[in-house]
Amino acid sequence: MLATGELAYRAERLEALYACCELCPRKCRIDRRSDLGACRTPAVPVVASWGPHMGEEPPLSGSRGSGTIFLANCNLTCAYCQNADVSQSPGAWAGDATTAMDVARIMLELQACGCHNVNWVSPTHQVPALVRALTLAAGDGLVLPVVYNSNGYDAPEALRLLDGVIDIYMPDLKYAAARTGSALSGVPDYPAAARAAIAEMFRQVGAAWEIAPDGTLRRGLLVRQLVLPDELSGTSESLLWLAEELSPDIAVSLMCQYRPHHRATQLAGYPGLRRTVSRDEWKAALSALARSNRSRHTLVQQYRG
Numbered sequence: 001m002l003a004t005g006e007l008a009y010r011a012e013r014l015e016a017l018y019a020c021c022e023l024c025p026r027k028c029r030i031d032r033r034s035d036l037g038a039c040r041t042p043a044v045p046v047v048a049s050w051g052p053h054m055g056e057e058p059p060l061s062g063s064r065g066s067g068t069i070f071l072a073n074c075n076l077t078c079a080y081c082q083n084a085d086v087s088q089s090p091g092a093w094a095g096d097a098t099t100a101m102d103v104a105r106i107m108l109e110l111q112a113c114g115c116h117n118v119n120w121v122s123p124t125h126q127v128p129a130l131v132r133a134l135t136l137a138a139g140d141g142l143v144l145p146v147v148y149n150s151n152g153y154d155a156p157e158a159l160r161l162l163d164g165v166i167d168i169y170m171p172d173l174k175y176a177a178a179r180t181g182s183a184l185s186g187v188p189d190y191p192a193a194a195r196a197a198i199a200e201m202f203r204q205v206g207a208a209w210e211i212a213p214d215g216t217l218r219r220g221l222l223v224r225q226l227v228l229p230d231e232l233s234g235t236s237e238s239l240l241w242l243a244e245e246l247s248p249d250i251a252v253s254l255m256c257q258y259r260p261h262h263r264a265t266q267l268a269g270y271p272g273l274r275r276t277v278s279r280d281e282w283k284a285a286l287s288a289l290a291r292s293n294r295s296r297h298t299l300v301q302q303y304r305g
């Protein structure tokens with residue numbers, strides 16, 4: 001795609017979306033070059049931090065780390081966000097805009113560090129700038145797989161422009177009920193939007209995994225399912241949807257690491273968010289996984305209470 005000019009063309013098409021932003025299902029339709037939408041992010045890359053990360057799933061972290069680039073701000077406002085200092089504090093990053101060349105240099109440094117991939121964390125609202133940076137980095141020798149690590153609230157129209165650009169999709173599938181997405185993450189249509197986005201990701205890379213000789217993932221889809229207390233995540237329903245509408249062979253990362261971060265303890269009407277997932281809730285999630293999923297790549301966190 002670099003040699004044919006297709007990668008630069010995709011960057012141009014994505015950058016054009018900044019003029020009337022519909023990069024995510026919020027569809028703010030503002031000009032990001034002069035105005036700020038719900039994600040409070042301008043049309044230049046704003047990177048919060050970056051570096052090799054051993055805390056991702058083993059097929060991504062491998063032995064030398066996943067090359068994470070944490071993008072500042074977010075298009076969701078999750079009450080329990082565990083990265084609120086990065087995602088929910090737009091004022092903190094207002095002056096930290098960087099250039100595409102800066103981000104390209106970061107990608108190349110992550111490759112020089114030996115990272116197995118370049119992992120864009122929360123890329124949805126900044127993806128045009130990231131693809132522009134990728135064209136520069138690829139021109140300077142970047143060959144690592146690119147991971148699109150999102151909250152799942154992505155616009156299929158923008159994702160279609162990433163076909164062939166992204167090697168590994170790792171979206172969340174946060175909720176199965178729209179009212180929960182509205183109360184906990186501030187958007188009215190999370191399940192429908194995330195399902196449409198994941199369907200597009202699946203169309204691009206399928207359920208099969210391509211694995212490198214060192215055992216790390218080179219190409220594929222891994223859907224993250226964070227189990228929430230009181231079944232707020234709708235895990236059973238989401239896993240059933242994934243199996244019936246897309247494929248039971250899609251790899252899932254089932255996670256029990258929920259902790260009451262950010263505003264979780266102050267949210268009226270959701271007392272379950274003040275605690276961790278109970279052993280019984282975790283067992284129910286495991287049963288749902290066994291019923292609906294048969295991928296040999298599916299990953300399950302160890303329950304620690």
Ligand code: SF4
Nearest residue numbers: 021024027028037039
């Ligand atoms: S990416 Fe930001 S400005 Fe664009 S539609 Fe989403 S929230 Fe609005």
